[in-house]
Amino acid sequence: MHSEDQTLHSADHAETTKPPRRRIVIKLGTSVLTAGSPRLDLPRMVDIARQCAALMRDGCEVLVCSSGAIAAGRERLGFPAPSSSIAHKQMLAAVGQSRLMRVWDNLFEIYSVRVGQVLLTRADVESRDRFLNARDTLLMLLREGILPIINENDAVATEEIKVGDNDNLSALVATLCGADLLILLTDIEGLYTSNPHRDPEARFIPEVREIDEAIKQMAGGSVGGLGTGGMATKIQAAEIAQRMGTEVVIAAGRYPDVIRRVVAGESIGTRFLARSSPLEQRKRWLLAGPRPQVALLVDAGAAEALRTQGRSLLASGVVGVEGEFRRGDMVQIRCAEQAAFARGIVRYDSTTARQIAGLRSEEIAERLGYSWGPLVHRNDLILV
Numbered sequence: 001m002h003s004e005d006q007t008l009h010s011a012d013h014a015e016t017t018k019p020p021r022r023r024i025v026i027k028l029g030t031s032v033l034t035a036g037s038p039r040l041d042l043p044r045m046v047d048i049a050r051q052c053a054a055l056m057r058d059g060c061e062v063l064v065c066s067s068g069a070i071a072a073g074r075e076r077l078g079f080p081a082p083s084s085s086i087a088h089k090q091m092l093a094a095v096g097q098s099r100l101m102r103v104w105d106n107l108f109e110i111y112s113v114r115v116g117q118v119l120l121t122r123a124d125v126e127s128r129d130r131f132l133n134a135r136d137t138l139l140m141l142l143r144e145g146i147l148p149i150i151n152e153n154d155a156v157a158t159e160e161i162k163v164g165d166n167d168n169l170s171a172l173v174a175t176l177c178g179a180d181l182l183i184l185l186t187d188i189e190g191l192y193t194s195n196p197h198r199d200p201e202a203r204f205i206p207e208v209r210e211i212d213e214a215i216k217q218m219a220g221g222s223v224g225g226l227g228t229g230g231m232a233t234k235i236q237a238a239e240i241a242q243r244m245g246t247e248v249v250i251a252a253g254r255y256p257d258v259i260r261r262v263v264a265g266e267s268i269g270t271r272f273l274a275r276s277s278p279l280e281q282r283k284r285w286l287l288a289g290p291r292p293q294v295a296l297l298v299d300a301g302a303a304e305a306l307r308t309q310g311r312s313l314l315a316s317g318v319v320g321v322e323g324e325f326r327r328g329d330m331v332q333i334r335c336a337e338q339a340a341f342a343r344g345i346v347r348y349d350s351t352t353a354r355q356i357a358g359l360r361s362e363e364i365a366e367r368l369g370y371s372w373g374p375l376v377h378r379n380d381l382i383l384v
């Protein structure tokens, strides 16, 4: 590991005194939760809860992306006749999502794991300030030892703001929180060279280094029974996650102890190797793009804390604000009359930044009535 990466790495985990944890996103397809039946399969779900709890006890941070809302809604309403109406599907999702969460909450309680529901849409991940909000929520849940259970906000999301399938949603979640590993649990073992149900020559692929056209061809456009995605959306998800430095494994949810075995690195399912760490990728991402034209001017003490101690930029160290920007924009960080030495994602817009410049952290909430923490969080900051 380069020394620069180490700085970033320790900065990321400096909030906890414990060693860095493995952050794992587990995506559960409808077919896994129902074990192929039309109903939620409680024995299957309790087994998944048990495995997640065991991972958390081992010091991992776990996030679950759970499908099954629409299936649960159908079950709860006594299997109404299928309808192509969107409002009907949204109704199923509204009824099913609360049932789904009630079941998860009960099952996780057996293992003393507290859960929190987070419903997202594409808009929450793509707009810069909502991105920060969604990420803050997930990280706060993790920090408190609470397991986030995430689904798409199917009851209200319109087509334009929908991710559409939970494979892609789980990859966005992995990106959002810088996960080390994304596990896509489904009803088949992983990726085959062709459809194993139709082609007796189909060969299993245990490991993928690069997702190229050939891999995409193999995934085809297969679509399973109750769920939305097929192998094609799993490959899309793997591509997004891999690009951000997250390792991805597609595996069969019915295998005994599948989650723990994947995490232990056993050869089970198809593993898409990550090319670099999430932090390294994040650093590249922060550096990509044009140099920002707006800046925060800081005093010598703040510059020192940022440069040598990997700290966040607090309002108290800010002596000036140059230009107009919005929450979530990229800003330069420099001392007056000097070249920029860092850049980062700012957590307040320029008007607010001017109001709080020079204030101590506890004074921010007094002045504004709320606080989004430091002006630039160390995880969003890169020395240049």
Ligand code: GLU
Pocket (backbone or CB within 6 Å): 029, 030, 066, 067, 068, 069, 070, 071, 151, 152, 154, 164, 165, 166, 167, 227, 228, 229
């Ligand atoms: N969000 C949908 C549900 O909970 C599932 C989407 C998917 O399976 O990809 O029913």
